[in-house]
Amino acid sequence: MLAYTYLSKGKFGLVEKPLPVIAEETDAIVRVTLASICTSDLHILHGFVPRAEVGVTVGHEAVGVVEKVGRAVKNVRPGDRVSVNVETFCGECFFCGRGSVNNCILPDGGWAMGCRIDGMQAEYVRVPHADTGLTVIPDGVSDTDAVLAGDILATGWWAAKIADIEEGSDVLVIGAGPTGICCALAAQLKSPKRVFICDIDDVRLDFVRKHYPSLIPLRSEETLAAMRSECAHGGADSVIEAAGTPETFRLAWQAARPAATVTVVAMYDEAQILPLPEMYGKNLIFKTGGVDGCDAADILACIAEGRLNTAPLITHTFPLSRAEEAYALFAAKRDGVMKVALDCTR
Ligand SMILES: NC(=O)c1ccc[n+]([C@@H]2O[C@H](COP(=O)([O-])OP(=O)(O)OC[C@H]3O[C@@H](n4cnc5c(N)ncnc54)[C@H](O)[C@@H]3O)[C@@H](O)[C@H]2O)c1
Ligand SMILES: [Zn+2]
Ligand SMILES: [Zn+2]
Secondary structure (H helix, E strand, O other), rough: EEEEEEEEOEEEEEEOOOOOOOOOOEEEEEEEEEEEEOOHHHHHOOOOOOOOOOOOEEOOOOEEEEEOOOOOOEEEEEEOOOEOOOOEEEOOHHHHHHHHOOOOOOOEEEEEEOEEOOOOOOEEEEEHHHHEEEEEEOOOOOOHHOOOOOHHHHHHHHHHHOOOOOOOOOOEEEEHEEEEEEEHHHHHOEEEEEEEEOOOOOOHHHHHHHOOOOOEEEHHHHHHHHHHHHOOOOOOOEEOOOOHHHHHHHHHHHHHEEEEEEOOOOOOOOOOOOOOOHHOOOOOOEEEEOOOOOHHHHHHHHHHHOOOOOHHHHHEEEEHHHHHHHHHHHHHOOOOOEEEEEEOOO
16 A cells, blocks of 8 residues: 655655554554645654654544454444544543543553554554544544544644633634634634634635634734733733744733733744743743644534534645645645645545
8 A cells, every 4th residue: 555654854755565454452444535734744754753753654634434443442343434533542541531642651652643653644544542543423524524633623622622711701823824723713612702813924814814704813913912902901811822933932922911821732843932030920821732632522523513614724635646746735835725635545
């Protein structure tokens, strides 16, 4: 089968690999129908993910059809259409018990697929711990509707869950990339008064205006003043930072009101500065980390009910055989690209 593979720092390529087999009783083999490319794949490509192993099939965001299951798998059966979670986890350890599945203590727990073990930009994938890793897609939800449920929409869901968003409050999301938009859409489900989303890129702000008119787009440079004048308490009640630059890290705490929660979703290329003397007395709560991708059932239910729609984010689709072109487009942010899907059946 074809598998898009991490060959060396700076180089991915399509490689012919043997079909995956059931290695543990808790595994499933999934025939991937649609996968997508994530910014984290680019981080691997550029060598920013030290845990990533050369030779691994990349991809950690996909949907497909269960082909085979190990004897211990109870929740899915061959023929089920499923969404694959970005993380593999046991569901039973101290961390899983608290929903911190990213910190699952298993050797292959946390973000393993597409990083340390073979991932999903391939025709088939072995999913360890299939009972917690796979979620059946409800009828009426298409592959395009569901493909982000395991990773970036899970990220938006997780961010909104930990961001202390109160009913009637003002939320600011920094960065109108696919992750920021997923955060904003998930935040809206918490019934805030308004969700603002800022960016420096007009193409991205126009995308928000066109597809998500209930969000309030702002240019980044006007955001601080807008939060101070528009919000009742001198700043946003909850800020979610999903851009990932020193400027946006600073904006995140500056645009927050006193005693607000700042949730840092973005991953940075370098350390950021928390100027504690400057922010002393603002009494902010910071939350950060990697997504805990364990809410796919709730996410897919919201999609089925029409309360979440990320299909517009899939702006481009390529066959797996043209993955290289797909990556080049995604990395260059050409043609208004948000997310690129790979049709792994072709
Ligand atoms: N915590 C997690 O588990 C998790 C999961 C997925 C993605 N991420 C991270 O989230 C971040 C966003 O991911 P993405 O795929 O949306 O990336 P992206 O690059 O497509 O989007 C980032 C957006 O931030 C905007 N931006 C840059 N400078 C800005 C500024 N000064 N003000 C406002 N906006 C600015 C860019 O124009 C872009 O639209 C990345 O750092 C990614 O690694 C984290
Ligand atoms: Zn990802
Ligand atoms: Zn666990």
